[in-house]
Amino acid sequence: MSSTTEATTRSTSAPTLLSVRHLVKEFPIRSGGLFRRRAGAVQAVSDVSFDIAEGETLGLVGESGCGKSTLARVALNLIPATAGEVRFGDREITALSPGRMRSLRREMQLVFQDPYASLDPRMPVNELIAEPLRIHGLYGADGRDRVRELMSTVGLKPEHGNRYAHEFSGGQRQRIGIARALALHPKLIVLDEPVSALDVSIQAGVLNLLQELQAERGLSYLFVSHDLSVVRHIADRIAVMYLGKIVETGPASSLFSAPGHPYTHALISAIPLPDPRRERARERITVIGDLPNPADPPSGCRFRTRCPKFAHELSADQQQTCTDEEPALTDRGTGHPVACHFAQARALL
Numbered sequence: 001m002s003s004t005t006e007a008t009t010r011s012t013s014a015p016t017l018l019s020v021r022h023l024v025k026e027f028p029i030r031s032g033g034l035f036r037r038r039a040g041a042v043q044a045v046s047d048v049s050f051d052i053a054e055g056e057t058l059g060l061v062g063e064s065g066c067g068k069s070t071l072a073r074v075a076l077n078l079i080p081a082t083a084g085e086v087r088f089g090d091r092e093i094t095a096l097s098p099g100r101m102r103s104l105r106r107e108m109q110l111v112f113q114d115p116y117a118s119l120d121p122r123m124p125v126n127e128l129i130a131e132p133l134r135i136h137g138l139y140g141a142d143g144r145d146r147v148r149e150l151m152s153t154v155g156l157k158p159e160h161g162n163r164y165a166h167e168f169s170g171g172q173r174q175r176i177g178i179a180r181a182l183a184l185h186p187k188l189i190v191l192d193e194p195v196s197a198l199d200v201s202i203q204a205g206v207l208n209l210l211q212e213l214q215a216e217r218g219l220s221y222l223f224v225s226h227d228l229s230v231v232r233h234i235a236d237r238i239a240v241m242y243l244g245k246i247v248e249t250g251p252a253s254s255l256f257s258a259p260g261h262p263y264t265h266a267l268i269s270a271i272p273l274p275d276p277r278r279e280r281a282r283e284r285i286t287v288i289g290d291l292p293n294p295a296d297p298p299s300g301c302r303f304r305t306r307c308p309k310f311a312h313e314l315s316a317d318q319q320q321t322c323t324d325e326e327p328a329l330t331d332r333g334t335g336h337p338v339a340c341h342f343a344q345a346r347a348l349l
Helices: 003-007 068-075 098-105 125-135 143-153 170-182 200-217 252-257 262-269 276-281 308-312 316-324
Strands: 016-030 038-053 057-061 083-088 108-111 188-192 220-225 237-242 245-251
Touching: 016 068, 016 220, 038 068, 038 220, 038 245, 057 068, 068 188, 068 220, 098 108, 108 170, 125 143, 125 170, 143 170, 170 200, 200 220, 237 252, 237 262, 245 252, 245 262, 262 308
Parallel strands: 057 220, 057 237, 108 188, 188 220
Antiparallel strands: 016 038, 016 083, 237 245
8 A cells, every 4th residue: 555545544435625645845944144055954844645534633743843833834835835735625726826825715724823922912803703704805794793603603702802812811812713713614724733822621612612613514624733632532533743754644543542653652651641540550651862853854764763662672673674764654553554664553541
């Protein structure tokens, strides 16, 4: 099976809404001096492929600096791709101009990590929510009623529409951001760390809201997060990203019950268990050192320099394989694709 097919294996038969193939995004490194010549490049996204079906949630997980937010923005054509293809429905969008993308923007929306930074502090909330409608020429005679309806939909009181963003709590501001995203009746919403800045109890309310909206409106989500415990409660499938590449992907239930990649093992073992006795007795897996320089990634397997399996379990010949050969994303007996030469399923929860 090809790596592209493996990376996009889905557990649903619904039509594909977003299809990403062999996506690459490089940022040039410029030398100092007057002419600032190109001295190299950082490949933030390296040959990534995945699909999102209608009504499906794909969780994209990885630590800070792995390229997941860049991938989300390139997939929406907010940042131009260096190479690869992105199809939204039946349209290839990577080569579309901003003018031609304008109509598609109504169907593809983004909710940011920091709602306060993304909301204009000079505008009252009803105007913040109405702004997308005005931009796209959809704020008609019923515009005021539509804004009030959107506020009610996300759990805000319409009578508070004249207040400003700083007068709301963090969770309420995130609901304002969701209302803005919903205003244009999108098919796909990219959620970039939407609950990472919120308390746990507030996180649960926002996640429940997102699930309710998905069920009611048939929305598709690309849910970007560094926290697997959050993604576990909302994603149908999960893709684990490390240093610009997807290293493991599959249905959420399969990935949590039988994770195969050592990096996924570490992410899952960091999730606390509610039972203190099980928490004390469980196997704890940690990665070694810091994230490598993305401008000069390790040869072979990119994770080998931090891999506890590489350091403590592999023979010299196996280590040489990891050093020389880049592992393909393929099912190696775990039931879902894993980019590891010596993948091993482990029960960690």
